[in-house]
Amino acid sequence: MVSAALLAAIAVGCFVAAARLRRASWPYRGPYVAVIAWQALGLAWGISTIGALLAFGLSVYGQGVFGGLLALIGDASAHGFYLTGAAKSPFAPVQVAAILVALGLTLVLFCGLTASFVQVVRTRRRHHDLLELVGRDDPGVPGARILDHPAAAAYCLPGVLRSEVVISAGALKVLDERELAAVIAHEHAHLRQRHDLVLLPFSSLKRAFPRVRIMEGYYRTVALLIEMCADDQARRERSPKELATALMRFGANNAHTPIGALAATSEQTEVLARVKRLLTPVRALTRAQSAAVLCGAALLMAVTVLLWHVPV
Amino acid sequence: MNRLGDLERAVMEVLWQRSEPMTVREVGRALHERDLAHTTVMTVLDRLAKKGVVDRAREGRAWRYRPAASRESYVSELMFDALGQTGDRDAALAAFVRSMSEDEAEALRRALGEIDEPRT
Numbered sequence: 001m002v003s004a005a006l007l008a009a010i011a012v013g014c015f016v017a018a019a020r021l022r023r024a025s026w027p028y029r030g031p032y033v034a035v036i037a038w039q040a041l042g043l044a045w046g047i048s049t050i051g052a053l054l055a056f057g058l059s060v061y062g063q064g065v066f067g068g069l070l071a072l073i074g075d076a077s078a079h080g081f082y083l084t085g086a087a088k089s090p091f092a093p094v095q096v097a098a099i100l101v102a103l104g105l106t107l108v109l110f111c112g113l114t115a116s117f118v119q120v121v122r123t124r125r126r127h128h129d130l131l132e133l134v135g136r137d138d139p140g141v142p143g144a145r146i147l148d149h150p151a152a153a154a155y156c157l158p159g160v161l162r163s164e165v166v167i168s169a170g171a172l173k174v175l176d177e178r179e180l181a182a183v184i185a186h187e188h189a190h191l192r193q194r195h196d197l198v199l200l201p202f203s204s205l206k207r208a209f210p211r212v213r214i215m216e217g218y219y220r221t222v223a224l225l226i227e228m229c230a231d232d233q234a235r236r237e238r239s240p241k242e243l244a245t246a247l248m249r250f251g252a253n254n255a256h257t258p259i260g261a262l263a264a265t266s267e268q269t270e271v272l273a274r275v276k277r278l279l280t281p282v283r284a285l286t287r288a289q290s291a292a293v294l295c296g297a298a299l300l301m302a303v304t305v306l307l308w309h310v311p312v
Numbered sequence: 313m314n315r316l317g318d319l320e321r322a323v324m325e326v327l328w329q330r331s332e333p334m335t336v337r338e339v340g341r342a343l344h345e346r347d348l349a350h351t352t353v354m355t356v357l358d359r360l361a362k363k364g365v366v367d368r369a370r371e372g373r374a375w376r377y378r379p380a381a382s383r384e385s386y387v388s389e390l391m392f393d394a395l396g397q398t399g400d401r402d403a404a405l406a407a408f409v410r411s412m413s414e415d416e417a418e419a420l421r422r423a424l425g426e427i428d429e430p431r432t
Contacts, residue, residue, distance in 0.1 A: 127393055129363045130386045132317050133324050149387050154408035155394040168391065183408055245427060250409040251420035271409055272419055 003064060003310040004055035007048045010304055014045035022221050028277055030285035031228040033293045035198060038222050040297035042201060044304045046109060050102045051308050057099035060092075065308040072099070112208025116200060127157055131166065141167060144184055152250050156187040158196040165191070171250070179246035182238035189233030195226045224270050231274060244278035247271055319356050322346070327366060328383050333376035 018041050021027065027034030051065050058068025061075075075083055083096070135145035144165040147153070152171040157164045165187040167180070175183065190196070202219045209215045234243055251271050285293075326342045327334060334342075340353040357377050360366040365386075368375045381389075 123393065126364075127390060129365065130390055133321055133365065134383055134386050134390070147387060147390055149391045151391055151395070152409075153391055153394045166390075166394065168394075186408060241427075245424065247409060248420045248424040248427070251417050252424055269416070271416060272423070275420070275423060 001056070001059050002312045003307045004052050004059060006310075007052035007055055007304070007307050010048040010300075010307070011045055011052055014041050014048065017041055018045075018218065022217065026285065026289075027225055028228065028273070029282050030290055030293070031225040031232065033285060033290045035222060035225050035229065037293055037297050038218070038225070039198070039201070040300055042205065042218075044300045047304050047308070050106055051304070053098045053102035053105070055307075057095040057097075057102065060095065062311055064311040067309075067311065108208050109205075113201065113204040116204030116207050120196075120200065120203075124157060124159060128159065128162060128164075131157065131164065135164075135166065138172075141172070141180065141184075143188070146172070154183045154187060154250070156190045158191055158194065163191045174249045175246055178238065178242045179249065182234055182242040183246050185237045186230045186234040186243065189230040190226075193229070193233070195230065199223060199226055220270070224273065227270075227274060228277065231278060235278070240278040240281070244275045247275050247278070316356070316359075319346075319348075319352070320360060323353070323356050323360065324365070324379065324383075327377060327379045333369065333371075333378040335371075335374045335376055337374070339377070 018038075021034070021037060021041065027037075054065045054068065058065060058072060061068045061071040063071055072083070083092075131145060131147075135147055138144075138146045144167045147166055147168045149168045150170045151168060152174050153166075153168040154171050155166055157166060165184055167183070171183070172180065199219075199222060202222045206215045206219045231240075231243060248271075322343055323339055326339055330342075336350060336354045336357060339357065340348055340350060343353070357366065357368075357375075361368050361377070365380050366377045367380050368377045370376075
Protein backbone atom coordinates (compact mmCIF):
# COMPACT_ATOMS: atom_id res chain seq x y z
CA MET A 1 0.00 0.00 0.00
CA VAL A 2 2.92 2.33 0.66
CA SER A 3 4.20 1.95 -2.88
CA ALA A 4 0.68 2.51 -4.23
CA ALA A 5 0.44 5.76 -2.29
CA LEU A 6 3.88 6.91 -3.40
CA LEU A 7 3.20 6.06 -7.04
CA ALA A 8 -0.09 7.93 -6.88
CA ALA A 9 1.76 10.89 -5.42
CA ILE A 10 4.23 10.79 -8.30
CA ALA A 11 1.40 10.62 -10.84
CA VAL A 12 -0.23 13.71 -9.33
CA GLY A 13 3.18 15.35 -9.01
CA CYS A 14 3.80 14.83 -12.72
CA PHE A 15 0.61 16.76 -13.50
CA VAL A 16 1.62 19.60 -11.23
CA ALA A 17 5.12 19.66 -12.67
CA ALA A 18 3.78 19.62 -16.24
CA ALA A 19 1.53 22.58 -15.49
CA ARG A 20 4.49 24.50 -14.07
CA LEU A 21 6.79 23.47 -16.90
CA ARG A 22 4.26 24.78 -19.42
CA ARG A 23 4.28 28.20 -17.83
CA ALA A 24 8.00 28.34 -17.09
CA SER A 25 10.25 30.56 -19.18
CA TRP A 26 13.48 28.57 -18.88
CA PRO A 27 12.51 25.97 -21.53
CA TYR A 28 13.07 28.63 -24.22
CA ARG A 29 16.62 28.94 -22.94
CA GLY A 30 17.32 25.23 -23.23
CA PRO A 31 14.77 23.60 -25.54
CA TYR A 32 16.67 20.31 -25.76
CA VAL A 33 16.81 19.88 -22.01
CA ALA A 34 13.17 20.93 -21.73
CA VAL A 35 12.08 18.33 -24.28
CA ILE A 36 13.86 15.65 -22.24
CA ALA A 37 12.10 16.92 -19.12
CA TRP A 38 8.76 16.62 -20.92
CA GLN A 39 9.54 13.08 -22.02
CA ALA A 40 10.52 12.08 -18.50
CA LEU A 41 7.34 13.61 -17.06
CA GLY A 42 5.17 11.86 -19.65
CA LEU A 43 6.80 8.49 -19.17
CA ALA A 44 6.85 8.78 -15.38
CA TRP A 45 3.18 9.76 -15.38
CA GLY A 46 2.23 6.66 -17.36
CA ILE A 47 4.38 4.27 -15.32
CA SER A 48 3.32 5.73 -11.97
CA THR A 49 -0.41 5.86 -12.77
CA ILE A 50 -0.51 2.27 -13.99
CA GLY A 51 1.84 1.27 -11.16
CA ALA A 52 -0.31 2.92 -8.47
CA LEU A 53 -3.44 1.10 -9.66
CA LEU A 54 -1.62 -2.22 -9.86
CA ALA A 55 0.17 -1.76 -6.53
CA PHE A 56 -3.17 -1.14 -4.85
CA GLY A 57 -4.89 -4.00 -6.64
CA LEU A 58 -2.08 -6.48 -6.09
CA SER A 59 -1.28 -5.52 -2.49
CA VAL A 60 -2.93 -8.74 -1.29
CA TYR A 61 0.01 -10.70 -2.65
CA GLY A 62 2.52 -8.48 -0.84
CA GLN A 63 5.15 -8.80 -3.56
CA GLY A 64 5.08 -5.39 -5.19
CA VAL A 65 3.82 -4.72 -8.69
CA PHE A 66 6.13 -7.01 -10.63
CA GLY A 67 5.98 -9.92 -8.20
CA GLY A 68 2.27 -9.28 -7.74
CA LEU A 69 1.56 -9.55 -11.44
CA LEU A 70 3.34 -12.90 -11.59
CA ALA A 71 1.51 -14.08 -8.46
CA LEU A 72 -1.81 -12.96 -9.96
CA ILE A 73 -1.21 -14.91 -13.15
CA GLY A 74 -0.13 -17.98 -11.17
CA ASP A 75 -3.12 -17.67 -8.84
CA ALA A 76 -5.60 -17.21 -11.69
CA SER A 77 -4.30 -20.10 -13.76
CA ALA A 78 -4.04 -22.46 -10.76
CA HIS A 79 -7.58 -21.83 -9.55
CA GLY A 80 -9.46 -21.32 -12.80
CA PHE A 81 -9.67 -17.53 -12.52
CA TYR A 82 -10.84 -17.71 -8.93
CA LEU A 83 -8.44 -15.42 -7.14
CA THR A 84 -7.66 -16.95 -3.75
CA GLY A 85 -5.46 -13.98 -2.90
CA ALA A 86 -8.15 -11.41 -3.59
CA ALA A 87 -10.80 -13.43 -1.77
CA LYS A 88 -8.99 -12.81 1.50
CA SER A 89 -9.02 -9.03 1.10
CA PRO A 90 -11.87 -6.96 2.59
CA PHE A 91 -12.11 -4.69 -0.47
CA ALA A 92 -11.51 -7.28 -3.15
CA PRO A 93 -13.98 -5.88 -5.71
CA VAL A 94 -12.29 -2.45 -5.64
CA GLN A 95 -8.89 -4.04 -6.01
CA VAL A 96 -9.93 -6.17 -8.95
CA ALA A 97 -11.46 -3.06 -10.51
CA ALA A 98 -8.14 -1.19 -10.02
CA ILE A 99 -6.28 -3.97 -11.81
CA LEU A 100 -8.77 -3.88 -14.67
CA VAL A 101 -8.49 -0.08 -14.97
CA ALA A 102 -4.69 -0.39 -15.03
CA LEU A 103 -4.85 -2.98 -17.80
CA GLY A 104 -7.35 -0.82 -19.70
CA LEU A 105 -5.14 2.23 -19.44
CA THR A 106 -2.13 0.25 -20.64
CA LEU A 107 -4.17 -0.95 -23.57
CA VAL A 108 -5.37 2.56 -24.45
CA LEU A 109 -1.84 3.96 -24.32
CA PHE A 110 -0.41 1.10 -26.32
CA CYS A 111 -3.17 1.26 -28.94
CA GLY A 112 -2.83 5.04 -29.14
CA LEU A 113 0.87 4.77 -29.85
CA THR A 114 0.43 2.00 -32.39
CA ALA A 115 -2.47 3.71 -34.17
CA SER A 116 -0.50 6.94 -34.30
CA PHE A 117 2.49 5.20 -35.73
CA VAL A 118 0.50 3.36 -38.38
CA GLN A 119 -1.35 6.52 -39.36
CA VAL A 120 1.88 8.48 -39.62
CA VAL A 121 3.56 5.83 -41.76
CA ARG A 122 0.53 5.65 -44.03
CA THR A 123 0.25 9.43 -44.40
CA ARG A 124 3.92 9.72 -45.19
CA ARG A 125 3.85 6.97 -47.77
CA ARG A 126 0.94 8.61 -49.57
CA HIS A 127 2.62 12.00 -49.29
CA HIS A 128 5.83 10.62 -50.69
CA ASP A 129 4.08 8.89 -53.59
CA LEU A 130 2.34 12.11 -54.57
CA LEU A 131 5.47 14.18 -54.10
CA GLU A 132 7.32 11.90 -56.52
CA LEU A 133 4.69 12.67 -59.12
CA VAL A 134 4.10 16.40 -58.71
CA GLY A 135 7.27 17.70 -57.03
CA ARG A 136 10.17 18.96 -59.08
CA ASP A 137 13.87 19.57 -58.57
CA ASP A 138 15.34 23.02 -58.99
CA PRO A 139 19.08 23.38 -59.61
CA GLY A 140 18.92 26.73 -57.81
CA VAL A 141 17.59 25.11 -54.64
CA PRO A 142 19.76 22.11 -53.84
CA GLY A 143 18.58 19.73 -51.14
CA ALA A 144 14.88 20.44 -51.54
CA ARG A 145 11.93 19.48 -53.74
CA ILE A 146 9.76 22.23 -55.13
CA LEU A 147 5.97 22.13 -55.05
CA ASP A 148 4.20 24.48 -57.46
CA HIS A 149 1.67 26.15 -55.23
CA PRO A 150 1.20 29.88 -54.59
CA ALA A 151 0.92 29.58 -50.79
CA ALA A 152 4.14 29.76 -48.79
CA ALA A 153 5.10 26.47 -47.18
CA ALA A 154 8.28 24.71 -46.18
CA TYR A 155 8.31 21.36 -44.46
CA CYS A 156 10.15 18.13 -44.13
CA LEU A 157 8.96 14.64 -44.83
CA PRO A 158 10.86 12.33 -42.48
CA GLY A 159 11.61 8.75 -43.34
CA VAL A 160 14.28 6.16 -42.78
CA LEU A 161 15.35 5.76 -46.38
CA ARG A 162 13.75 8.67 -48.12
CA SER A 163 13.45 11.91 -46.24
CA GLU A 164 12.93 15.17 -48.06
CA VAL A 165 12.69 18.88 -47.55
CA VAL A 166 9.92 20.49 -49.56
CA ILE A 167 9.56 24.17 -50.44
CA SER A 168 6.54 25.64 -52.21
CA ALA A 169 6.83 28.03 -55.13
CA GLY A 170 5.04 30.61 -52.99
CA ALA A 171 7.80 30.34 -50.40
CA LEU A 172 10.51 30.77 -53.03
CA LYS A 173 8.79 33.98 -54.07
CA VAL A 174 8.72 35.62 -50.65
CA LEU A 175 12.14 34.54 -49.38
CA ASP A 176 15.48 35.85 -50.48
CA GLU A 177 18.37 33.49 -51.07
CA ARG A 178 19.81 33.65 -47.58
CA GLU A 179 16.47 33.31 -45.85
CA LEU A 180 15.78 30.27 -48.00
CA ALA A 181 19.09 28.72 -46.95
CA ALA A 182 18.18 29.34 -43.30
CA VAL A 183 14.78 27.66 -43.74
CA ILE A 184 16.37 24.65 -45.45
CA ALA A 185 18.95 24.38 -42.65
CA HIS A 186 16.09 24.42 -40.12
CA GLU A 187 14.25 21.62 -41.93
CA HIS A 188 17.38 19.55 -42.34
CA ALA A 189 17.92 19.80 -38.59
CA HIS A 190 14.46 18.24 -38.08
CA LEU A 191 15.36 15.38 -40.38
CA ARG A 192 18.85 14.83 -39.02
CA GLN A 193 17.76 14.64 -35.41
CA ARG A 194 14.52 12.76 -36.14
CA HIS A 195 12.39 15.30 -34.29
CA ASP A 196 9.31 13.56 -35.61
CA LEU A 197 10.07 10.55 -33.39
CA VAL A 198 10.43 12.80 -30.35
CA LEU A 199 7.01 14.26 -31.00
CA LEU A 200 5.29 10.97 -31.79
CA PRO A 201 4.49 9.91 -28.19
CA PHE A 202 2.90 13.29 -27.50
CA SER A 203 0.78 13.18 -30.62
CA SER A 204 -0.35 9.66 -29.75
CA LEU A 205 -1.27 10.76 -26.22
CA LYS A 206 -3.36 13.43 -27.87
CA ARG A 207 -4.92 10.74 -30.01
CA ALA A 208 -5.52 8.39 -27.08
CA PHE A 209 -7.32 11.13 -25.15
CA PRO A 210 -8.96 13.22 -27.87
CA ARG A 211 -11.43 14.93 -25.54
CA VAL A 212 -8.80 16.00 -23.05
CA ARG A 213 -7.87 19.59 -23.79
CA ILE A 214 -4.71 19.49 -21.74
CA MET A 215 -3.13 16.80 -23.94
CA GLU A 216 -3.44 19.12 -26.93
CA GLY A 217 -1.72 21.79 -24.84
CA TYR A 218 1.18 19.49 -23.94
CA TYR A 219 1.55 18.48 -27.55
CA ARG A 220 1.72 22.07 -28.75
CA THR A 221 4.20 23.02 -26.06
CA VAL A 222 6.58 20.22 -27.00
CA ALA A 223 6.09 20.92 -30.71
CA LEU A 224 7.09 24.54 -30.15
CA LEU A 225 10.18 23.48 -28.18
CA ILE A 226 11.18 21.17 -31.01
CA GLU A 227 10.86 24.02 -33.49
CA MET A 228 13.16 26.03 -31.24
CA CYS A 229 15.67 23.14 -31.24
CA ALA A 230 15.70 23.22 -35.05
CA ASP A 231 15.99 27.03 -34.98
CA ASP A 232 19.04 26.68 -32.75
CA GLN A 233 20.61 24.17 -35.14
CA ALA A 234 19.97 26.41 -38.14
CA ARG A 235 21.46 29.30 -36.22
CA ARG A 236 24.81 27.53 -36.19
CA GLU A 237 25.04 27.81 -39.96
CA ARG A 238 22.95 30.88 -40.74
CA SER A 239 22.32 34.17 -39.01
CA PRO A 240 19.36 34.22 -36.62
CA LYS A 241 18.04 37.34 -38.29
CA GLU A 242 17.67 35.55 -41.64
CA LEU A 243 15.68 32.84 -39.94
CA ALA A 244 13.53 35.36 -38.08
CA THR A 245 12.68 37.36 -41.18
CA ALA A 246 11.94 34.12 -43.02
CA LEU A 247 9.50 33.17 -40.25
CA MET A 248 7.84 36.56 -40.46
CA ARG A 249 7.53 36.49 -44.22
CA PHE A 250 5.87 33.09 -44.01
CA GLY A 251 3.44 34.35 -41.42
CA ALA A 252 2.70 37.58 -43.22
CA ASN A 253 1.94 35.74 -46.45
CA ASN A 254 0.09 32.83 -45.08
CA ALA A 255 -2.90 33.75 -43.00
CA HIS A 256 -5.61 31.13 -42.94
CA THR A 257 -8.41 30.68 -40.56
CA PRO A 258 -7.61 27.27 -39.20
CA ILE A 259 -10.28 24.65 -39.67
CA GLY A 260 -12.10 23.71 -36.51
CA ALA A 261 -11.65 25.36 -33.16
CA LEU A 262 -7.88 25.52 -33.24
CA ALA A 263 -7.68 29.30 -33.07
CA ALA A 264 -7.03 29.29 -29.36
CA THR A 265 -5.12 32.18 -27.88
CA SER A 266 -2.17 30.03 -26.83
CA GLU A 267 -1.05 29.19 -30.35
CA GLN A 268 -1.27 32.74 -31.61
CA THR A 269 2.01 33.61 -30.04
CA GLU A 270 3.99 30.56 -31.13
CA VAL A 271 5.64 31.99 -34.21
CA LEU A 272 6.05 35.34 -32.48
CA ALA A 273 7.80 33.59 -29.60
CA ARG A 274 10.26 32.02 -32.01
CA VAL A 275 10.86 35.33 -33.79
CA LYS A 276 11.42 37.16 -30.54
CA ARG A 277 13.80 34.47 -29.36
CA LEU A 278 15.85 34.72 -32.54
CA LEU A 279 16.04 38.50 -32.60
CA THR A 280 16.73 39.08 -28.92
CA PRO A 281 18.82 36.10 -27.89
CA VAL A 282 18.06 34.70 -24.47
CA ARG A 283 20.86 33.48 -22.29
CA ALA A 284 21.20 29.73 -22.74
CA LEU A 285 20.93 27.55 -19.65
CA THR A 286 24.24 27.13 -17.89
CA ARG A 287 25.80 23.72 -17.81
CA ALA A 288 24.91 23.35 -14.14
CA GLN A 289 21.28 24.26 -14.75
CA SER A 290 20.99 21.77 -17.61
CA ALA A 291 22.64 19.10 -15.51
CA ALA A 292 20.20 19.78 -12.66
CA VAL A 293 17.20 19.31 -14.92
CA LEU A 294 18.62 16.14 -16.47
CA CYS A 295 19.46 14.68 -13.06
CA GLY A 296 15.95 15.49 -11.88
CA ALA A 297 14.50 13.67 -14.89
CA ALA A 298 16.75 10.64 -14.34
CA LEU A 299 15.91 10.56 -10.62
CA LEU A 300 12.19 10.73 -11.33
CA MET A 301 12.42 7.80 -13.73
CA ALA A 302 14.59 5.76 -11.36
CA VAL A 303 12.30 6.27 -8.36
CA THR A 304 9.18 5.49 -10.38
CA VAL A 305 10.59 2.26 -11.76
CA LEU A 306 12.01 1.32 -8.35
CA LEU A 307 8.61 1.69 -6.72
CA TRP A 308 7.30 -1.05 -9.00
CA HIS A 309 9.57 -3.41 -7.10
CA VAL A 310 8.79 -2.31 -3.56
CA PRO A 311 6.81 -5.14 -1.89
CA VAL A 312 4.90 -3.01 0.62
CA MET B 313 15.67 10.14 -58.76
CA ASN B 314 15.40 6.48 -59.68
CA ARG B 315 14.34 5.27 -63.10
CA LEU B 316 11.02 3.89 -61.98
CA GLY B 317 10.05 7.15 -60.30
CA ASP B 318 11.04 8.99 -63.43
CA LEU B 319 8.87 6.71 -65.57
CA GLU B 320 5.93 7.10 -63.24
CA ARG B 321 6.15 10.85 -63.61
CA ALA B 322 6.34 10.62 -67.38
CA VAL B 323 3.32 8.30 -67.53
CA MET B 324 1.31 10.59 -65.24
CA GLU B 325 2.19 13.57 -67.44
CA VAL B 326 0.77 11.73 -70.45
CA LEU B 327 -2.41 10.77 -68.60
CA TRP B 328 -2.91 14.30 -67.29
CA GLN B 329 -2.53 15.77 -70.76
CA ARG B 330 -5.16 13.53 -72.35
CA SER B 331 -8.73 14.04 -71.37
CA GLU B 332 -9.85 10.46 -71.99
CA PRO B 333 -8.75 7.15 -70.45
CA MET B 334 -5.87 5.47 -72.24
CA THR B 335 -4.79 1.89 -72.81
CA VAL B 336 -1.30 0.61 -72.07
CA ARG B 337 -0.53 0.63 -75.79
CA GLU B 338 -1.63 4.25 -76.18
CA VAL B 339 0.50 5.36 -73.23
CA GLY B 340 3.49 3.49 -74.70
CA ARG B 341 2.92 5.19 -78.05
CA ALA B 342 2.74 8.63 -76.42
CA LEU B 343 6.14 7.92 -74.86
CA HIS B 344 7.59 6.42 -78.06
CA GLU B 345 10.80 8.43 -77.78
CA ARG B 346 11.63 6.40 -74.67
CA ASP B 347 11.20 3.13 -76.55
CA LEU B 348 9.57 1.30 -73.67
CA ALA B 349 8.58 -2.35 -73.70
CA HIS B 350 4.83 -2.98 -73.43
CA THR B 351 5.32 -4.85 -70.18
CA THR B 352 7.29 -1.95 -68.69
CA VAL B 353 4.44 0.46 -69.33
CA MET B 354 2.04 -2.09 -67.92
CA THR B 355 4.15 -2.46 -64.76
CA VAL B 356 4.32 1.29 -64.26
CA LEU B 357 0.56 1.72 -64.72
CA ASP B 358 -0.05 -1.19 -62.38
CA ARG B 359 2.12 0.43 -59.71
CA LEU B 360 0.32 3.74 -60.14
CA ALA B 361 -3.02 1.99 -59.81
CA LYS B 362 -1.87 0.29 -56.60
CA LYS B 363 -0.84 3.65 -55.22
CA GLY B 364 -4.34 4.87 -55.97
CA VAL B 365 -3.29 7.71 -58.25
CA VAL B 366 -4.80 6.24 -61.41
CA ASP B 367 -8.16 4.54 -61.87
CA ARG B 368 -8.66 1.76 -64.36
CA ALA B 369 -11.69 0.30 -66.05
CA ARG B 370 -11.93 -2.68 -68.37
CA GLU B 371 -13.02 -1.95 -71.93
CA GLY B 372 -13.30 -5.03 -74.07
CA ARG B 373 -10.08 -6.93 -73.54
CA ALA B 374 -7.92 -3.99 -72.50
CA TRP B 375 -7.72 -1.89 -69.37
CA ARG B 376 -8.12 1.85 -69.74
CA TYR B 377 -6.33 4.12 -67.28
CA ARG B 378 -7.02 7.67 -66.21
CA PRO B 379 -5.68 9.89 -63.39
CA ALA B 380 -7.64 9.57 -60.16
CA ALA B 381 -7.32 13.33 -59.68
CA SER B 382 -5.81 16.32 -61.40
CA ARG B 383 -2.26 17.42 -60.81
CA GLU B 384 -3.52 20.56 -59.08
CA SER B 385 -5.62 18.63 -56.61
CA TYR B 386 -2.62 16.49 -55.65
CA VAL B 387 -0.54 19.60 -55.11
CA SER B 388 -3.33 21.02 -52.93
CA GLU B 389 -3.54 17.79 -50.98
CA LEU B 390 0.17 17.97 -50.22
CA MET B 391 -0.10 21.60 -49.17
CA PHE B 392 -3.08 20.80 -46.96
CA ASP B 393 -1.06 18.09 -45.25
CA ALA B 394 1.92 20.39 -44.90
CA LEU B 395 0.07 23.31 -43.40
CA GLY B 396 -1.50 21.04 -40.80
CA GLN B 397 -5.07 21.66 -41.87
CA THR B 398 -6.01 18.02 -42.16
CA GLY B 399 -6.80 17.30 -38.55
CA ASP B 400 -4.64 14.79 -36.75
CA ARG B 401 -1.82 14.38 -39.18
CA ASP B 402 0.51 16.64 -37.21
CA ALA B 403 3.23 14.14 -36.51
CA ALA B 404 3.60 13.08 -40.10
CA LEU B 405 5.09 16.36 -41.23
CA ALA B 406 6.70 19.29 -39.55
CA ALA B 407 5.91 22.53 -41.30
CA PHE B 408 8.25 25.48 -40.86
CA VAL B 409 5.22 27.58 -40.03
CA ARG B 410 1.71 26.22 -39.72
CA SER B 411 -1.16 28.18 -41.05
CA MET B 412 -2.09 30.82 -38.54
CA SER B 413 -4.79 33.23 -37.60
CA GLU B 414 -5.18 36.64 -39.20
CA ASP B 415 -4.27 38.29 -35.88
CA GLU B 416 -0.95 36.57 -35.67
CA ALA B 417 -0.18 37.24 -39.32
CA GLU B 418 -0.90 40.92 -38.71
CA ALA B 419 1.46 41.01 -35.74
CA LEU B 420 4.17 39.39 -37.85
CA ARG B 421 3.61 41.85 -40.68
CA ARG B 422 4.07 44.72 -38.25
CA ALA B 423 7.25 43.20 -36.82
CA LEU B 424 8.60 42.61 -40.31
CA GLY B 425 7.86 46.20 -41.31
CA GLU B 426 10.00 47.41 -38.45
CA ILE B 427 12.94 45.29 -39.57
CA ASP B 428 12.70 45.90 -43.28
CA GLU B 429 12.41 49.67 -42.93
CA PRO B 430 13.93 50.64 -39.60
CA ARG B 431 12.28 53.74 -38.25
CA THR B 432 14.61 56.69 -38.10
